[in-house]
Amino acid sequence: MSLLDDPNYDEPVSFSEPAGPEFIIEDGPADGAFEMTVLDNGNVVYVWQEEENGAPDDDGYGIYMKIVDSSGNTVVDTTLVNTTTTLGQQFPVVEAAGTGFVVVWEDNSPNNPGNLSQVAGQRFDANGNELGGEFTIELADGHRAEDIDAVGLYDGSFAVVYVDNFNDFLTPPQVWIQLYDASGAEKGGRIEIDDAPGFGQSTPVITALEDGFAVAYQEFVSDGESDTGIRVRTFDSNGAPASSVVVAADVTTGQQVIPSITALTGGGFVVTWLDNSADPFAPVQIVGQMFNASGAQIGGDFLIHQMESLLPGTPAEVAALPGGGFVVVFEDRTPGNSRADVYAREYGADGEPAGDAFKVPANPGNNQPYINVASTESGYVLVWTESDGTNLWVKSQFFISEGGDPVDPGSTITGTSAAETLTGTAGDDTINALEGWDILYGGAGDDRLFGGAGDDRLFGEDGDDFLNGNNGRDYLFGQNGHDVLRGGAGDDVLKGGGGHDRLVGDAGRDHLQGGAGNDVLRGGAGRDILTGGAGADVFVYADAADSPADSDLRDTIMDFESGVDQINLMAIDAVEGTAGDDEFVIVNGFSGVAGQLTIKAAAQAGVYWLRGDTDGDGSADFEVIVKGDMPTADDILL
Numbered sequence: 001m002s003l004l005d006d007p008n009y010d011e012p013v014s015f016s017e018p019a020g021p022e023f024i025i026e027d028g029p030a031d032g033a034f035e036m037t038v039l040d041n042g043n044v045v046y047v048w049q050e051e052e053n054g055a056p057d058d059d060g061y062g063i064y065m066k067i068v069d070s071s072g073n074t075v076v077d078t079t080l081v082n083t084t085t086t087l088g089q090q091f092p093v094v095e096a097a098g099t100g101f102v103v104v105w106e107d108n109s110p111n112n113p114g115n116l117s118q119v120a121g122q123r124f125d126a127n128g129n130e131l132g133g134e135f136t137i138e139l140a141d142g143h144r145a146e147d148i149d150a151v152g153l154y155d156g157s158f159a160v161v162y163v164d165n166f167n168d169f170l171t172p173p174q175v176w177i178q179l180y181d182a183s184g185a186e187k188g189g190r191i192e193i194d195d196a197p198g199f200g201q202s203t204p205v206i207t208a209l210e211d212g213f214a215v216a217y218q219e220f221v222s223d224g225e226s227d228t229g230i231r232v233r234t235f236d237s238n239g240a241p242a243s244s245v246v247v248a249a250d251v252t253t254g255q256q257v258i259p260s261i262t263a264l265t266g267g268g269f270v271v272t273w274l275d276n277s278a279d280p281f282a283p284v285q286i287v288g289q290m291f292n293a294s295g296a297q298i299g300g301d302f303l304i305h306q307m308e309s310l311l312p313g314t315p316a317e318v319a320a321l322p323g324g325g326f327v328v329v330f331e332d333r334t335p336g337n338s339r340a341d342v343y344a345r346e347y348g349a350d351g352e353p354a355g356d357a358f359k360v361p362a363n364p365g366n367n368q369p370y371i372n373v374a375s376t377e378s379g380y381v382l383v384w385t386e387s388d389g390t391n392l393w394v395k396s397q398f399f400i401s402e403g404g405d406p407v408d409p410g411s412t413i414t415g416t417s418a419a420e421t422l423t424g425t426a427g428d429d430t431i432n433a434l435e436g437w438d439i440l441y442g443g444a445g446d447d448r449l450f451g452g453a454g455d456d457r458l459f460g461e462d463g464d465d466f467l468n469g470n471n472g473r474d475y476l477f478g479q480n481g482h483d484v485l486r487g488g489a490g491d492d493v494l495k496g497g498g499g500h501d502r503l504v505g506d507a508g509r510d511h512l513q514g515g516a517g518n519d520v521l522r523g524g525a526g527r528d529i530l531t532g533g534a535g536a537d538v539f540v541y542a543d544a545a546d547s548p549a550d551s552d553l554r555d556t557i558m559d560f561e562s563g564v565d566q567i568n569l570m571a572i573d574a575v576e577g578t579a580g581d582d583e584f585v586i587v588n589g590f591s592g593v594a595g596q597l598t599i600k601a602a603a604q605a606g607v608y609w610l611r612g613d614t615d616g617d618g619s620a621d622f623e624v625i626v627k628g629d630m631p632t633a634d635d636i637l638l
Contacts, residue, residue: 019398019500020518020536021566023072025383026064026394034394036374036383037094037101039126042070044374044381045101047081047092048394060088063105067128070376070398071518076128082120083134084109089120097152098182100125104150104160107136116144119162123184132184139164146173151206151213153237156182159213161193161204172200175217179239191239193217194231201231207263209293212236216248216259216271228255230273234295243295249287250301253277256287258315262375266324266349268292272304272316283307286316286330290351304328304345305357319373319380321401324349327380329360329373342371342384346401359570360384360397378464378482378500398518400482400500415452424449428463437472446481451488464499473508482517487524496533523547523555531558532565538637541624542571544614549623562629567610568637569597572622576614583638584612592618597638599631610636 025046034048047065062085067076082089086109094103100123107120119137124130137160139145144165152158158180165173175194179187193201199220206215214234221229230248235241249256254277263269272288286304291297304316305328316330325348332343345357360382370385379401386393412430413422419436424443431440433452440449442460449458451469458467458474464481470488478485479497484504487494491508496515503512506524514521514533521530522540528547530539539557541547547555557567574595575582584597594616600609608630612622 018518018520018538018566019379019400020071021538021564022395022397023068024393025066025068025396026078027391034370034372034383034385035092035094036372036381036396037096038374038376038381039096039101040099041126042377043075043126044068044070044376044396045094045096045124045128046383046394046396047094047103049090049092049105060108061090063089063092063103065094065103065128068396072396072398079128081105081122082107083122084120091148093148093150095150095152095158097123097158098156100131102150102152102158102184104148106145106148116142117146119145119148119160119178121150121160135180135184137162137178137190142166147203149204149206151208153208153213154210155237157187157237159206159239161206161215163202163204172198172220173202175201175204175215177206177215177235177239188239191235193233194245203258205259205261207261207269209234209263209269210267211293212242214261214263214269214291214295216261216273218257218259218273228257230256230259230271232271232291232295234293246291246295246297248273248289248297248301249275249277251275251277260316260318260328262318262320262326264290264320264324264326264349265322268298270318270326270347272318272328274315286328288318288328288347299351302351305330305332305343307332317371317373319375321346321375321380322378323401325354325401327373327401329371329382331371331384342382344373344382344399400502419454424461442467451476455490460497478515491526500535525553527553528555529558530555532561533559537565538568539565540568540571541622544572544612544622547622547624549611549620554623554625556625556627558627560626560628560631560635562632562635566635566637567624567626567631569612570637572612572614574612574614574638575616576621584636586633586636586638590618590620592616597636599633599636601630 036046045067049061050064051061063081065081066078081103088108089105092105102123104121106117108117122134145162146165147163150160160178163173164176177191181187201217201219204217212235216232218228219231232246232248234243256273256275259273261271270290274284275287276284284307287301288304289301318328320326327346329344342360343357346354372383379399381398383396386395411425414432415434417435421439422431423441424447426444428445429447431449435453437454438456440458442465444462446463448466451474453471455472456474458476460478460483462480466484467476468486469492473490474492476485477495478501482499483501485494487505487510489507493511494503495513496519498516500517502520504522505528508526510528512521513531514537516534518535519537573581574584582595587596590596590613597612608626610624611620614621
């Protein structure tokens with residue numbers, strides 16, 4: 001459940017909403033192994049493997065990339081990454097490095113014919129132009145390079161981590177690291193993660209720290225209790241160990257496998273993994289553990305999600321949020337449902353969850369089996385594959401997080417019972433109005449403005465601000481930045497302004513205007529008027545009671561643009577009185593079955609009715625007037 005759907009929600013802690021609709025990265029024969037990274041300029045690089053029977057890579061798998069901007073517009077269209085096309089190149093990883101990026105992959109056409117595979121890579125500038133030629137990490141005869149990952153370090157250099165599989169039963173697979181300087185030259189020899197690899201190491205993941213990096217990996221052990229455990233170790237920027245090897249999990253019975261890792265904005269990092277220690281015959285759990293920058297554990301490990309399916313599919317992925325928290329994304333299946341859905345759960349900098357896991361608004365009815373996540377300046381971006389059984393798409397979507405930037409302490413300003421004007425400073429201020437009809441100005445910084453009992457006027461001004469009108473008939477204007485506006489009780493006017501804003505009217509007859517940017521609007525209870533404005537906007541309904549079939553209470557969407565805007569009904573339980581959270585089914589007309597949704601043109605041109613029957617009596621219980629374009633099934637998130 002999104003915190004915007006929580007009636008007890010009062011101020012942002014660390015939550016996200018879509019910054020715009022999903023968009024297609026690749027439509028066709030892509031074969032998986034999708035990764036992405038966010039560049040310094042805000043653009044996103046996607047890479048994947050694809051099997052071609054013709055040019056440009058006509059001999060097995062090849063590595064492809066595409067670059068989009070922060071709105072999903074194509075900057076560099078699909079292009080082949082690898083120069084060597086003999087046999088297969090697969091399992092790519094992409095990471096920002098300096099102002100550009102590096103792509104590394106498993107290469108099955110090594111220069112040393114005794115190898116089974118080797119690490120190969122290519123550096124690029126931010127525009128997708130090659131920097132130098134391909135580089136390789138060649139292994140000894142008969143060895144295989146597996147489980148490759150990479151990370152860009154703070155000085156523009158980068159590190160590659162991989163498993164050297166000796167391909168025999170006598171020598172266990174082992175994790176190694178190779179450093180490169182900012183010009184792409186090798187920086188010293190390869191570094192072993194640990195000189196006591198147990199019965200084998202695998203699936204290493206790496207993240208950059210301020211003065212080095214951290215690696216998590218799984219190790220096969222035989223201690224009478226655990227089969228496989230998660231290990232963590234930190235290194236300085238020259239590759240020297242900065243900590244001993246740490247066992248990540250509190251409980252080491254059973255198996256802990258497939259780690260994911262990310263550095264956090266405020267320092268330190270978090271590791272997640274799959275765990276079956278509770279019951280080896282039950283669905284696995286997703287578990288996490290926070291660490292400080294020195295590699296020491298912060299508190300104990302914590303449960304992120306209990307899988308419902310015995311088939312967990314792809315592992316969980318974790319990415320940092322701007323305010324010091326993190327988001328974990330994963331896919332799960334409800335019992336008896338073969339279709340995988342993508343979920344996310346977000347945590348604050350203190351490790352406390354912002355709410356329950358929520359379903360990512362991908363296309364209902366389709367299978368979404370592969371996922372990846374990367375941090376952006378204002379939140380995160382997801383990529384997933386989606387299939388309807390015939391077609392396969394690679395899709396992506398940006399999310400804005402209200403985790404905010406690290407706090408620049410400002411002032412706490414509290415009004416009196418009189419009517420007055422309260423003005424913030426250049427920092428991140430908290431301004432509290434009391435009684436009286438007050439005017440609040442946030443100024444620069446990421447501010448929090450709270451109206452009082454009167455009819456107040458709140459202006460966020462610069463920064464990413466949070467405005468709450470509370471009681472009274474209030475006027476809220478976010479102005480610049482990515483703002484969150486909450487009307488509270490009373491008939492309020494909410495205007496987002498510039499940026500990607502989120503507006504919640506709450507109770508009363510509210511007017512919501514998103515303005516420029518990709519905005520999220522939820523009217524709440526009462527007859528509300530919602531205008532998205534420019535950009536790709538999302539109109540959210542969390543309950544059928546937000547807009548019932550009553551002329552005094554139903555909402556009106558004023559400027560819907562099909563193919564750009566979306567109407568999100570995912571939080572509505574479409575069937576009253578049953579267990580679970582049922583989705584609407586779009587039909588041509590009601591037939592006395594609960595959970596049906598219709599989209600009909602009104603008598604007036606450019607006006608449409610969106611109606612839902614939640615009790616099965618054949619008449620509408622949920623109703624929205626939509627002006628502008630007629631919504632299609634693809635515009636509705638169910």
